[in-house]
Amino acid sequence: MNAMNADTTVSAPAADAAAGERADAPAAGEPASAAEVARRRWRASRYVLLTALALLTLVVILAALRPTVQPQYLDPESPSQGGTRALAQILGDRGVGVNVTRDASSAAARMGSDSNATLVVVRSERLTQADLDTLSRAPGDLLLVEPRQLALDRLAPGVRLATQSSEDRATPRCDLSAAAMAGEVGFQGSHTYEAPASAVKCYTAEGLPRLVRLPVNGRTVTVLGSGSPLTNQHLADDGNAALGMNLVAERPSVVWLIPNLPPVGGDGEKTFTELLPAGVKLAVLQLLIAVVITALWRSRRLGPVVAEPLPVVVRSAETVEGRSRLYRAQHARDRAADALRAGARERLVPMLGLPRSSAQDPAFAQEVVAALVSRAPWDATAIGIALYGPAPADDAELVRLTDFLDDLERQVRQS
Numbered sequence: 540m541n542a543m544n545a546d547t548t549v550s551a552p553a554a555d556a557a558a559g560e561r562a563d564a565p566a567a568g569e570p571a572s573a574a575e576v577a578r579r580r581w582r583a584s585r586y587v588l589l590t591a592l593a594l595l596t597l598v599v600i601l602a603a604l605r606p607t608v609q610p611q612y613l614d615p616e617s618p619s620q621g622g623t624r625a626l627a628q629i630l631g632d633r634g635v636g637v638n639v640t641r642d643a644s645s646a647a648a649r650m651g652s653d654s655n656a657t658l659v660v661v662r663s664e665r666l667t668q669a670d671l672d673t674l675s676r677a678p679g680d681l682l683l684v685e686p687r688q689l690a691l692d693r694l695a696p697g698v699r700l701a702t703q704s705s706e707d708r709a710t711p712r713c714d715l716s717a718a719a720m721a722g723e724v725g726f727q728g729s730h731t732y733e734a735p736a737s738a739v740k741c742y743t744a745e746g747l748p749r750l751v752r753l754p755v756n757g758r759t760v761t762v763l764g765s766g767s768p769l770t771n772q773h774l775a776d777d778g779n780a781a782l783g784m785n786l787v788a789e790r791p792s793v794v795w796l797i798p799n800l801p802p803v804g805g806d807g808e809k810t811f812t813e814l815l816p817a818g819v820k821l822a823v824l825q826l827l828i829a830v831v832i833t834a835l836w837r838s839r840r841l842g843p844v845v846a847e848p849l850p851v852v853v854r855s856a857e858t859v860e861g862r863s864r865l866y867r868a869q870h871a872r873d874r875a876a877d878a879l880r881a882g883a884r885e886r887l888v889p890m891l892g893l894p895r896s897s898a899q900d901p902a903f904a905q906e907v908v909a910a911l912v913s914r915a916p917w918d919a920t921a922i923g924i925a926l927y928g929p930a931p932a933d934d935a936e937l938v939r940l941t942d943f944l945d946d947l948e949r950q951v952r953q954s
Contacts, residue, residue: 600822613661613684613766615639615795620772626783627795635788639795643670646796647677654678656792661766663690665798674796680759682786684766685730695760697735698751704731704744704764708777713741715752717785721778729765761786872937873930880926883944887911890951901927914954915947922947 611617615627615637627637638656640646643666650658656679660666663686666674671693674681683694691698708725711718718724718741731747734740740748749764763786768779787793812820866875884898884907891910897903908923915922925944931937 613769614797618771621770623766623769623771623774625771625774626769626780626787629780629784630788630793633784633788634791636792637795638793639797641797641799643673643796643798646794647673649794650677650679653792653794655790656794657682657787657790659684659787659793659795660690660694661685661795661797663687663798665800666690668693670798678758679794680761680790681755682761682763684763684769686762691762695751695753695755695762697753698738698762699733701731701733701747702745704729704747704749706744709742709744709749711741711750712743713739713748713750715739715741715750717789718742718750718782721782721785723777724768724779724782725773725776726765727767727773729767731764732762734762867934872932872934876930876937876940879941879944883948884926886948887951911947911951915950917947 609619609621611619612621614622615624616622616639618624627639630637638649640649646658646660650656658674658677658679659682660674661684663683666689668689671690675693681694683690686695688700691700704726705728707727708723710723711721713719724742726742726749729742729744729749731744731749732751734748734751735753738751738753741750741752742748751762753760767773768776769783774780774783863875866872881899885895888895888898888907891907891914893903893907893910897907904923904927907926908919911922911926912919921943925940925947931940
């Protein structure tokens, strides 16, 4: 069984490395250091923390995508804080009728039948290009509350959105009587505009007006950058009510247009990507960059093979016994005999003065046997069968083969 001993013996460097690892490891029962405890806690909790961070990021994104105003915002029929029922009731008490409509065609028709009315347009983001074309042909004065740039281009040419001002209260500082009589107004944040030199500009912030009035095609168009002064919540603040009444009630009647949401696919002017806010596009781009960086960080990198010491040291005798039991369980007498013969030839060939390559080369079988006959008390047939013969028929024959190979090595070594 010396051949299997040679095949399974653990090398000395590996044993030394494994012993060194055991020496470096903390002894059983030795308290771990604070750094080791911190590392274990981090490894145990890092996935929970990463999951919580991902959920927090998702909440922030959803909050950013949430609409800033409610559907009832600036609705004269809504009693909510963002509605304008209080202003409508005050105007009604003063004899100014407020006709609420939710369709641009209906609003234009009402203005056509009553040219002495003021058309108030809110929630212009719901208007399609066809709606804006219809409103541009309607007679009468026009008040635009928080209009989008598309509505400004069609209904108030020359006026452009500039920035968003966070200044709350402001004084008129202009010659417009509706603003001068109202005095200080609380805007609660407002859009500012760039307007032509011929326009009247009031309530400026950083040099840009929040209220603009200009003539357009024979009618007066007024642009108000914030609807907050008209809402139920802030109507009683400062001069908000006075400004709302002065702007809306300059004519005997009012047509208040708050459009319904357009049908799905009703506006073919813009693609889906054009309708997405810039913040959403930036968020998606950041997520893609994060995914690419994470993939590069966590991807497998192919490098040189790292040689590692064995984690444990196993005695060669135990390994031989384990392998022998496996051979016996599978009745692998042929493989066991091959291992024994190969090991014997590897040890005999150097003692006979033959090259090491001849040990496993069948072409040198006759030379090996002839060299052994001169140094052992057996004939060439017996030695040839022992070194190159067929597999043993049973376990007893395998044992006899082992004893013969041991005797053969001893005879050659002593001769």
